[in-house]
Amino acid sequence: xxxxxxxxxxxxxxxxxxxxxxxxxxxxxxxxxxxxxxxxxxxxxxxxxxxxxxxxxxxxxxxxxxxxxxxxxxxxxxxxxxxxxxxxxxxxxxxxxxxxxxxxxxxxxxxxxxxxxxxxxxxxxxxxxxxxxxxxxxxxxxxxxxxxxxxxxxxxxxxxxxxxxxxxxxxxxxxxxxxxxxxxxxxxxxxxxxxxxxxxxxxxxxxxxxxxxxxxxxxxxxxxxxxxxxxxxxxxxxxxxxxxxxxxxxxxxxxxxxxxxxxxxxxxxxxxxxxxxxxxxxxxxxx
Numbered sequence: 001x002x003x004x005x006x007x008x009x010x011x012x013x014x015x016x017x018x019x020x021x022x023x024x025x026x027x028x029x030x031x032x033x034x035x036x037x038x039x040x041x042x043x044x045x046x047x048x049x050x051x052x053x054x055x056x057x058x059x060x061x062x063x064x065x066x067x068x069x070x071x072x073x074x075x076x077x078x079x080x081x082x083x084x085x086x087x088x089x090x091x092x093x094x095x096x097x098x099x100x101x102x103x104x105x106x107x108x109x110x111x112x113x114x115x116x117x118x119x120x121x122x123x124x125x126x127x128x129x130x131x132x133x134x135x136x137x138x139x140x141x142x143x144x145x146x147x148x149x150x151x152x153x154x155x156x157x158x159x160x161x162x163x164x165x166x167x168x169x170x171x172x173x174x175x176x177x178x179x180x181x182x183x184x185x186x187x188x189x190x191x192x193x194x195x196x197x198x199x200x201x202x203x204x205x206x207x208x209x210x211x212x213x214x215x216x217x218x219x220x221x222x223x224x225x226x227x228x229x230x231x232x233x234x235x236x237x238x239x240x241x242x243x244x245x246x247x248x249x250x251x252x253x254x255x256x257x258x259x260x261x262x263x264x265x266x267x268x269x270x271x272x273x274x275x276x277x278x279x280x281x282x283x284x285x286x287x
Contacts, residue, residue: 010065018133019058022088025126026055032119033099036112043102050095051123054088054130079201082137082149086157089130094165096123147200152216152281155274156193159223162267163190169256169263178237182230182264189223189267213282220275227268235261 010016030051033039039048061081064070070077100120108117137149147153166186173179196216199205205212238257248254 005068007066007068010062015133015136016062016065018129018136019062022126022129022133023055023058023062025122025129026051026058026092029119029122029126030055032115032122036115038103038112038116041102043098047095047099050091051126054092054126057084058088074203075201076146076148076203078137078146079148079153082134082146082153083157083197083201085130085133085137086148086154087161089127089134090158090161092123092127092130096120096127099123147205148197150281151277152220152274153200155270155277156197159267159270159274160190160193160197162263162270163193166260166263166267169259171253171256176237178233182234182237185226185230186264189226189271192219192223213278217275217278217282220271220278224268224271224275227264227271231261231264231268234264 011020030048033044033048033051039045061084064073100116104113104116104120108114134154138151138154148156163186167190170183173183196205196219199208208215234257238261239254242254245252245254
């Protein structure tokens with residue numbers, strides 16, 4: 001007869017407390033927005049999905065750790081929870097910016113607007129809860145037992161997420177060879193980064209017949225060079241000889257291309273930091 005054990009430390013540890021706050025806050029956020037019945041369109045759908053997704057997965061993580069069922073799963077639990085907490089922090093951060101800029105207008109006098117403002121505040125607190133979890137679970141210097149909890153591992157999640165944001169903004173790029181190259185850069189780097197994350201969580205990296213750490217350093221160097229070209233070519237081909245349309249709302253091609261430009265720079269910086277940390281972990285050993 002199977003016996004289910006209960007691990008109360010999953011709820012009383014600092015990480016457990018941060019997760020409980022994240023569950024409660026995300027639930028309050030999507031409940032408040034749902035009560036307004038005003039979350040239509042792609043941006044509202046994204047915000048509701050973020051809160052509901054983070055609520056459901058975090059609650060599942062708490063239950064699996066409380067009942068100590070996670071060792072039965074065929075994955076690296078520490079890598080999974082580290083990757084998810086980083087992803088959730090990024091998703092909730094984006095939602096906390098997108099939702100008020102899309103749905104809250106000034107002056108905010110109605111009860112609906114008040115609930116939206118409270119939901120935004122709760123969403124920011126939820127982001128802080130996930131950011132706290134990332135900080136608590138991040139690997140200490142020299143500890144590489146859980147790759148995705150190290151700085152290079154967390155940066156892999158950041159790089160993949162920023163690439164997804166870039167894909168959501170892509171528009172009118174098929175007519176320019178330079179823009180097509182940039183999209184190829186975003187796609188290739190995203191695919192390889194996502195594979196690294198999946199293989200790490202699935203404990204498949206050990207089957208790769210080559211020095212993994214050095215391979216990652218080589219990949220980061222190549223991705224950095226590719227993103228340097230994209231950082232130069234995307235604004236060059238997007239804005240050369242063009243003027244900003246008037247009016248230009250959030251769906252305007254100019255704003256989308258400008259957003260891709262900044263996100264490309266963010267990922268360039270992320271790959272640079274990733275390369276530096278990966279190189280230090282591989283070639284600079286602590287005495």
